[in-house]
Amino acid sequence: MKEMTIFDLIEEDNSGAAGEKEFARMKELVKTLNEAAFAYYVEDREIMSNFEYDKLYDELTALEKSTGTVLPDSPTKSAGAGYRAVSKLTKSTHEYPALSLDKTKDRYSLSGWLGGMDGVLSWKLDGLTVVLTYEHGKLEKAVTRGNGFTGEDVTHNVVHFGGVPRVIGFRGKLIIRGEAVMKYADFAKVNRLLPETEAKYKNPRNLASATVRLLDSREAAGRPVTVCAFDLVYIDDPSAIRGSNSKNAQLEWLEKQGFTVVPHVLVTPLTVLSELENFERALPDNEFPTDGLVLILDDEAYGRSLGSTGKFPRSGIAFKWQDETVESVIRHVEWSASRTGLLNPVAVFDPVEIEGTTVSRASVHNVSIARGLKLGEGSRVSVYKANLIIPQIAETVESTGETYVPEKCPVCGAPTSIRENDGIETLYCDDPDCPAKHVGRFTHFVSRDAINIVGLSEATLETFIDAGFIRRFADLYRLERFRDEIVTLDGFGEKSYENLAAAVEASRNVRFSALLNAVGIPGIGKDMAKQISRYLGENAYDRFTREISEKIDFSVIDGVGAVINDNIYAWSGNEEKYAEFTELAGELNISDDVSAMQAAAADSGIAGKTFVITGGLNGFENRDQLVAFIEARGGKVSGSISSKTDYLINNDVNSGSGKNKKAKELGVPIISEADFMALCGE
Ligand SMILES: [Zn+2]
Known part of the structure; x- marks a missing residue:
């Protein structure tokens, strides 16, 4: 094969005195950069990192300078690279x-x-x-x-x-x-x-x-x-x-x-x-x-x-800030699941110090980018913080092999599939019941009547789930591991982290009924959980786990039917779910509903009394708060008036409402909030 000379090249492309190798490289760079710019500016998708783009751009500029040649469609020639506006806009x-x-x-x-x-x-x-x-x-x-x-x-x-x-x-x-x-x-x-x-x-x-x-x-x-x-x-x-x-x-x-x-x-x-x-x-x-x-x-x-x-x-x-790059070694690539079933690759590497904080994880965005980086275990990579904030892998310095892309969902074990959109490949878990998809599960878990972590919003939970910080309930009590990353999240800072950590700590002290409500057994909400907790009495958690292992029939409890009993055993029979529960319990200080109630009830004037509440409240923020107040003192709250009702609480004592009429018929005293507080001796 005849080798091309510089003169052949000039004739063929009329593009100046570039050597064959340099010329081929420039052509390749122009194509890659233009594709990336088109994707970035026109299609809102990113097929390479800014870091990579800048690096290739600089390489092209240097080649153009050393060869004195600029290719016709080089991105260095036009402001903003060779793209054009698409879509139906004028x-x-x-x-x-x-x-x-x-x-x-x-x-x-x-x-x-x-x-x-x-x-x-x-x-x-x-x-x-x-x-x-x-x-x-x-x-x-x-x-x-x-x-x-x-x-x-x-x-x-x-x-x-x-x-x-x-x-x-x-x-x-x-x-x-x-x-x-x-x-x-x-x-x-x-x-x-x-x-x-x-x-x-x-x-x-x-x-x-x-x-x-x-x-x-x-x-x-x-x-x-x-x-x-x-x-x-x-x-x-x-x-x-x-x-x-x-x-x-x-x-x-x-x-x-x-x-x-x-x-x-x-x-x-x-x-x-x-x-x-x-x-x-x-x-x-x-x-x-x-x-x-x-x-x-x-x-x-x-x-x-x-x-x-x-x-x-x-x-x-x-x-632009000079990105400080630091070398580290890949431990593995973690695929963390999000609510939509999307599995996001996160590179986990030996902790390194960059711009004053310790970093050990960086998102590698999708299958295409993750594969392109060839992040086999032990690969040497350089890491930087984009805009001094978000950890990113700049490049792989020395690869030991391909990036691991799991065939099974790391959360539920169901088969995964790769979906392609606009040339970008992403990994999904196909199981509709994948627990990772259940942001709702965590939202319920942290809610007030459940484990009660004050100020932990659904948005934050989703972010944490997406980032792989939480998968199982107990993970919420081990967030400290991700402290450095959490404080750099959008809308998060040291202060928010401290607040969250304090709220999480406070939630460790929990009543058994709240814990039972939190874990989300079908059919067991806060009221049912209280029924069960009261039945179990003292050392409720230990008794509960013992009764389960002995296959005790829970339907003997007032208000708990065969369906709920079946639900409890379906849940505890699922090894993964039950292990999640016991693992969580290990993080908590669980108290009994009963003993706390007995103590409070002993010196309250309302123990054993049944109340019905209607109308607006003044002193209590809402009805739930009043219900909790009554129950904590050994009283009960019912939804409708019957001969068993002891008091109707209604601030509008003289109203002609249905409940007031019924109370009068049955001779049930109608009391205001103030009367009620007096009754309680408070
Ligand atoms: Zn899954």
């Missing part, structure tokens, strides 16, 4: 191209970059850029950035977003750019509320971007998106702004017009570094997702006079 051409900025990771270069001038330093928000045009004081048009030259008309949605005034005081023509973003907390909320059938979004940027481009603006209006203005592109009457040549003055003027403006600060070459550090300190508490910082020259005319480097305007630069 295309719209930008009057002023929306170019992207050159970037640096070197904070010490920023002072010199300013060249003695002042600059404006701001967050680089991570969402979707939209260009807003105002005329006669009204929002005329909102267009996505698209490829920088042509975007999509999304006016119908943008008018509903926060930060976008529909009418402004300025009556001339105004064009601004803003970033449509969603707060981390709102992201979690919206994602959770999406129907099961809809794909969940991976990060706030995906969700904000998808929302901006929805076809139905009613749907968009229901989602909390904010547009943060970051650049004034054009104003037909600059004299409207005092000091209009200053980018900082422009942003302040936009704020007065009613726009939400990106947080920013005026800097000098002397202050830029310390201001950058201020942003850095604020990063963990930032409610909006960011992707670094932007530094632009404050003097607009001067900035414009510098022109552009072909692709990047010279008037601004983006700063």
Whole structure:
């Protein structure tokens, strides 16, 4: 085979003096990068990490420099890579191209970059850029950035977003750019509320971007998106702004017009570094997702006079945090199940210290990415924290083999299946009864009448389940293992963690009936659990487990029928479920309902009395609270009035309600809350 020479290449591609190897590599890089950019910007899906993208991009740039060759469709040539707008939205051409900025990771270069001038330093928000045009004081048009030259008309949605005034005081023509973003907390909320059938979004940027481009603006209006203005592109009457040549003055003027403006600060070459550090300190508490910082020259005319480097305007630069990468060794890949049956791969590696915290786990997103990384046990990987926050695997330094993808669900053992969507493969558990799917199970478990973990919301539970922190009830009492990860979760911090940990600790002291209610045996709610607990008497937990092992018939208990008895044995006969229960019990200090009640009842005036409650309450927050109060003192509460009723509690003592009439007929005293408290001696 004849080897191609450099001259053959030039003839064939007319693309400059690249060696064959370099040329092939460049071609490959261009293709890969363009595919990734198209997926990322246009289709809202991520087929490679930002880290990987940047790395390949840098490699391509270096090759282009060393060979003096730039391929026709190289992403380094166009602002935002070779993609175009798709979908049914109307295309719209930008009057002023929306170019992207050159970037640096070197904070010490920023002072010199300013060249003695002042600059404006701001967050680089991570969402979707939209260009807003105002005329006669009204929002005329909102267009996505698209490829920088042509975007999509999304006016119908943008008018509903926060930060976008529909009418402004300025009556001339105004064009601004803003970033449509969603707060981390709102992201979690919206994602959770999406129907099961809809794909969940991976990060706030995906969700904000998808929302901006929805076809139905009613749907968009229901989602909390904010547009943060970051650049004034054009104003037909600059004299409207005092000091209009200053980018900082422009942003302040936009704020007065009613726009939400990106947080920013005026800097000098002397202050830029310390201001950058201020942003850095604020990063963990930032409610909006960011992707670094932007530094632009404050003097607009001067900035414009510098022109552009072909692709990047010279008037601004983006700063990205240098990701500190640390090497570690893969222990295994864990597949944690979520409510939808989706199994999320999490790489577990030897704990390493990055940016001040210990990290030992990182999501590897889906089967495609997990397989691509080849994370065999013992593989050496480099790990970093994206935006200093979220642990990620940067790359596999040395692989020992393929990533383990389980054929059976790690939670329930049912067969798994791989589903493909848009070229991305994901793993699912196919069993509809997979316990991992039962967020509802945990929601009930932590509720007030059950184990009662105050402040642990369904959203948090779902996050914990998705992340693999909890699978079995007892896992809630071992959250300490994941402390470092939990404190970095969206909407979580040290304080929330401490609160949660305290609530979990408090829940260890539990009545047997609450525990029995919590574990979710079909048909056994809080009332049935109390019946059983009372029957069991002292040392209720020990007696319960003993009776089960001796196959005692529970239907002898008042109110417990054959069905409930069968349910108890079906549940305890399921080894996994019963083991979960006994494992949980090992974490708890279980007290008896009976002894506590007897003690309280001994000196209460209502022991053995039966009450019916009707109407609104004043002193008690709700009826459940009053019921609990009565029961704790040895009294009983019934739903309807009969000859066995001792008192009807009704604050409207003289009302003509049905219950009052019935009480009068049967000679049952009607008492108010205050009378009741007096009766109790309290
Ligand atoms: Zn399963």
